Amino acid sequence: MPDLTPDEFRALGHLFVDAVADARAGIERHPVRDVVPPGTVRARFPREAAESPEPLAGFPSLVESVTGDADTRWQHPGFHAYFPANASLTSLLGELLSGAAGVQGMLWSTSPVCTEVEQAITDQLGRAFGLPETFTHDGGGGGSIQDSASSAALVALTAALHRAAPDPETGWRARGVTGRERVYVSPETHSSLAKAVRVTWLGAAGLRTVPCTPGTASMDPAALDEAIRADLDGGLVPVLVCATVGTTSTGATDPVADIVRIAGDHGVWVHVDAAWAGVAALCPEHRWVLDGVAGADSFCTDAHKWLLTAFDASLLWVRDARALPAALSITPAYLRDPASESGTVVDFRDWQIPLGRRFRALKLWAVLHGQGLSGLREHLRGHVALADELARRVRGHDGLELACDPVLSLACLRVTGDRDGSATAALLGRVNADGRVFLSGTEVDGRQVIRVAFGAVGTTGAHLDVLWEILTARS
Secondary structure: OOOOOHHHHHHHHHHHHHHHHHHHHOHHHOOOEOOOOOOOOHHHOOOOOOOOOOOHHHHHHHHHHHHOOOOEOOOOOOEOOOOOOOOOHHHHHHHHHHHHHOOOOOOOOOOHHHHHHHHHHHHHHHHHHOOOHHHOHHHOOEEEEEOOHHHHHHHHHHHHHHHHOOOOOOOHHHHOOOOOEEEEEOOOOOHHHHHHHHHOOOOHHHEEEOOEOOOOOOEOHHHHHHHHHHHHHOOOEEEEEEEEEOOOOOOOEOOHHHHHHHHHHOOOEEEEEOOOHHHHHHOHHHHHHHOOHHHOOEEEEEHHHHOOOOOOOEEEEEOOOOHHHHHHOOOOHHHOOHHHHHOOOOOHHHHOOOOOOOOOHHHHHHHHHHHHHHHHHHHHHHHHHHHHHHHHHHHOOOOEEEOOOOEOOEEEEEEOOOOOOHHHHHHHHHHHHHOOOEOEEEEEOOEEEEEEEOOOOOOOHHHHHHHHHHHHOOO
C-alpha cells in the first residue's frame, strides 16, 4: 500500500494535532496517575495484528479508548514526582520537523545540517549556561545531544578508560579491561554510574563508593583523596570520579571544585552529572551549579527534564573534543568519506555508543526560538519560587517538617516527629490516592521522606494550593 500523499498527510495532520491539543487542554480532568492492574492495556489488543488497513482518521480515538484510563500523565500540572519531563508543545513542533526530515546523522556527510545545527545549538547553550569557552566546538571541546544522562555517563566512562590505558593504541580497546580499573561515586550518585561500570565489565570491585561528609549528602573530598591514593598504592588504576550536582533524592551537590583538584592531581577523569539541576545555570542567581565545572572533563544536563524539550535530549559537553573519538571511533570502509578523512568536520557517531542518531537539535532549536532565554529563565524561576513557598508553609506547620533545605525546585518533607517513617509513608499514600497530584518518596538518614519536585510545564501557584490542601487535610 502506498504511503500517504502530502495532501492526505495535511488533512490527517490537522486531526492528530487537534487530538494532541485537546488532550493537553483537558489533562486536568484526569487523575495524574491511573491505578490499573498489570496487563490491562495489553489485554485490549487482539492476539494477531490486523491484516487489512484501517482509516488513520480514527487512530487518535482508538489510542484514547485503549490507553486513556491506564496512564501516568507526566505532563499533568499536578505531577511532582521524580523530576519533570517537559514535553512542551513548542518542542513537539520541532520534533515534527525532525521526524519529517527523517535524516540519519551518523556522519557529517550523511546530514551536514543535523551535525552543524547540533554544534551551533550546544555552543549557544553552553555559553548561555556560563560554561567556559573550552567546552564549545569553537574552543577545542564541544557539546553533543545524547539520549539520556545514563548514556552520557557511559560515553564519559569509555573515554576515561581509554585515557587511563598505559598505551591507548594497544590498551583496553585491544585487551579489554584488566580488573584493576576503579570508578568513584558517592552513596547519592545516580544508579546510571553503577550501570555504566557493569556495562563496561569493570566488575563489582570496580565501583568505589566514597562516603559523604558527615551530616551531608555530598561526597567527602578527603575520603576521595584517601581512596584514590590507597588504590594507586595497591597497583590499581583510578579512572573516573562522578561529581553530582543535584542528587535525585534531595538535590544535594558534591564539592566539584575540590573533586576536580584531587582528581587532577592523579590524572583521573571528572564527569559532572547535573542531569536535573544543570539547566538552572541559565539564571545568573543559580549559576552556582557550575562551581568547579571549568576544570572537569565532561558535564551533562538534561534538556528533557526541566528545559521544555521533549524526551530525549541530554546535553553532554567535553573539554577535549578528541577524547570521545579516540575511544569510540571505529571506521569500516563503508563509513569512510573525504569529509571525515579531512579532519575538518565532526562525525557525531564517534561521540556516542550507537552508530545512528536522530536530528534532536531541531526540537531544542524550536524551544530556543519560541521561548528565548528569557522565557526559559521565567519557566525555571517560577518552579524555584513554588518550592520556596512550599518550604515556607511547611516551616509554619506543626504537623510537617522539612527533611532538608529546598534545592532549586525540589523540596523534601516528612511528618513531624515521625521516627520510623510510617506516618510519612501513610501521608504519601493518602496524597497519591487523591489523584490530583503525584509525589514520590525517598529516604534521608534511613527515614521516609516525601519528595515534591516542581517542574511540569503547566504547574502554577494554584497547583501548589491544591497540593497544600491535600497534604494538610485531616485523615
